Amino acid sequence: MYAAILHTHNALRWLVLVAGILAVLRTLQGLNGKTPFAAARRLGLTFTAALHLQVITGLTLFVVSPLIKAAMGDMPGTMKNAPLRFFIAEHPTLMVVAAIVATIGGIVAKNAPDDAKRHRKALAFTVATLALIFAGIPWDRPWMPGQ
């Protein structure tokens, strides 16, 4: 079960990233007046939903991962060990903050007074969310599940 969740978590990162990049491109199109906000919003919601799903698989890993169990067993040692500390502290913190920024961004953009402002807000929040995700991904781990 651990391997299945880890592989899902690994692969789902690409769905999150692709949805985020497409959402950015759509808002840029929108800013050029080419598409209405409804089209960008659909992609933004897909991005946020994929990110929330990834947070759920991540939190599940937090419970079942032997790496986390070992890290929890020796917290003073873990805090001095950068790779372990990354998975117990930096990674989950950055990703939870990213999910909060994406969720708030969706609400702020939807409530802006016109489509141009909606696109601008959506763009700012989506880029900020993607920056947090990029910073939080362990790029030194396998890029594909089971690699």
Ligand code: HEM
């Ligand atoms: C609260 C949110 C999250 C938590 C608690 C979490 C937790 C974890 C944990 C514990 C691991 C290491 C598991 C192990 O090796 O046993 C891990 C790995 C990983 N996480 Fe997350 N994660 C979260 C969100 C995310 C998000 C949003 C992304 C990307 C969009 C992501 C991408 C990855 C990747 C690529 C790995 C490496 C997978 C592998 O080695 O195959 N995580 N995560």
